[in-house]
Amino acid sequence: MLLRPILLVALASVSAENAAAAPPDGAPAALRLISDATGRQVDAFGVTDGAAVFVAPSALADLGLSMFASDTRDWLALSDAPGVTYAYDPASGDVRITCAAQCFAAQTIGGGDAPAPLVQSDPGGFLNVDSVFTDVQGQRHAAGAFELGVFGAHGFGEATWT
Secondary structure, eight states, X not given: OTHHHHHHHHHHTOOTTOGGGOOOSSEEEEEEEEETTTOOEEEEEEEEETTEEEEOHHHHHHTTOGGGTTOOOSOEEGGGSXXXXXXXXXXXXXXXXXXXXXXXXXXXXXXXXXXXXXXXXXXXXXXXXXXXXXXXXXXXXXXXXXXXXXXXXXXXXXXXXX
């Protein structure tokens, strides 16, 4: 976990000149954000103050929670994030995040009347034959079923007979 110490150093070196990006009060922490919905994991630096956890909204977007992709804030308290519940384990730095459907991008199935794509068909054909010959006590019988088909750019034709 070489990334965690590097993230802690980066967090601790936030300059006082950049007050907008200054972290909230609390202890800097290297965190592993884990989405319960997708199983995706993201290493991020954050700030913890007791059970409160603060992270950049971009870390939540990296986790797959698209609702936070356009959030320009530097820090977000997970307890204030709409639809988000979380469980923080201080010993491991794991933050398990559960998010309501509003956190994910809306999906549309069957977006409209799209014409069926044209498929080029090469010409061809087939012949299926099923035949039976029997001889029971000198009585002989024969039967068969036949199917002939052709296809091409102009359609399909089929003939069957027994």
